Amino acid sequence: MKKDYKMIVLFILPCVITLLVMYAYPVVRTFLMSFFSMPNITAPVGEWEFAGFGKYEKIFTSTTFIRSIQNMLMIWIFGGIITLALALLFAVILTSGIRFKKFFRAAIYMPNVISAVALATMWIQYIFNQQYGMLNSLIKFFNGTPINWLATDMKFWAMLGSFIFGAVGYYMLIFISGIEKIPQDLYEAATIDGASKIQQAFKITFPLLKGVTKTNLTFWTINTATFYLWSKMFSPVDTEASVVVPVMYLYDTAFPSRGSTGADPGAAAAVGIVLALIILAVYLLMNKVIKDDEVEL
């Protein structure tokens, strides 16, 4: 047994070290940083100056941060409704006994697997291109006036649209797994009673998908709170207010671009804490509001 004990320690130690070095220590330090002023990220703790809630005050009075929160909320609400609705639509179609189900499912999920930077580049450099882009070619084909999709007032929606295209597949898979757990005899009974496919969707499928909807909403919230890549791709050099999101504000505050001196690691840490609290709050709220108590699937 003593030999076993030695093995247990040896086997678990690298994993515990990972947890401490990569997660426990950084989380605690980020939390502490959010209450201090410091000249740069690498400054030793000795040079930190206590700032109380000053950093939180600073970010919540920053117009860029407020704008980033507004953008995040818009992504969460509009993006969430469209993504989850499309995902549910595809899931219902794919589980209705359609042919080539596996092929369609794999094709819709595909953007989740390929490099998002490559995908975003395809959208920006081709689909939204003003001169030879797909959308404007279509508009010209129907004799419309071409739109500058990447102009300031359209950019946010262009970004959201392309992000949704890539995101739908993941949520669709979760919905499909939920639908496939619903017993088939419910549908057979409904069909015998003369219910149409659409009635079946509204009366059987949707009510029984509460549990997976909760999962999807939680993932969507995390996805939105940590949204970064698409904003960066749509404003690659200088951050633009139209697409700024909190993580981008955090990055710019912690690592200001060359020349500028405004690094404020404390404020960046405060942004991180705010985002973590948002995720935690939504997670707790989801578990309270949507209970999958009635039917355990």
Place this chain on the structure above:
Amino acid sequence: MGFRNKEKIPAHRINWKKEATMLPGYIILLVWLGFTAAFLLWILGASLSTTPEIMQGKVFKFETGLHFENYALAWSQQNVARYFANSLLYSVAGCFFTIVISAPASYVLSRYKFICNKIIKSSLIIAMSVPAVMIVLPIYAITASWRNAPDRLIFTVLMIFFRVPYTTVYLLNFFATLSRSYEEAAAIDGCSPAGTFWRIMFPLVQPALVTVTIFNFLGIWNEFFMALIFASSQSVAPVGVGLLQIVNSMRYTGQYGALFAAVIIVFLPTFLLYIFLSEKIIAGVTGGGVKG
């Protein structure tokens, strides 16, 4: 992708009435799929065209032939070869060492009772959901003090650490379902507990190891936020950050053909992986019970 339709039935047995009620469904799926295929094909066409052809919207005419030199240009002059090699290094080394750390830990966590077992398991689950923004600032401070360590090593280590909680938690259920009789038989034959793990138990969970490694590979290959902070200089950047740099330098170079060739080169490895492994990947997304 599932090109083979397993439920294929002879044509004369197709229930046309049933298929007709699903027509709207087919139309919606085909529109989505057609759009995806159209823009992927266009990108492929553009990667073989000259910049003026792209600008004039003459991508599929190939009037001046197929310009494979775009790929050569992207690969050597625009540094894609370097980014590609970096990504390959991060992904392969990351996947390997993640398993070396996670598999033994997962094994003892699922099969031995000891103090802290529960605490470690819950810590791993919490660690999985900690967003990167909560940890990057202190990690940057730590790694800044190791500035003489090569950047590639630092980023590889970070990627390993980043994948360990997910990998360990993913493997827990698979180790837990193995029969005790393997260990008992090995002990009777005089095999040490550690030997039993590496020689008998580890190979038994091979299917789970393959699935989790696919997800780790995709995760590291596509990592962007951490890469931008820890591996953004030209010599150590992975493909994602590298592609961003190519896009940013476009306004000076104006080589659109080469840009689209670079996009295809970055896109292709994970796309090919997906074509062969889509069933396994899709089963892993929902089957493992945890998110990648």
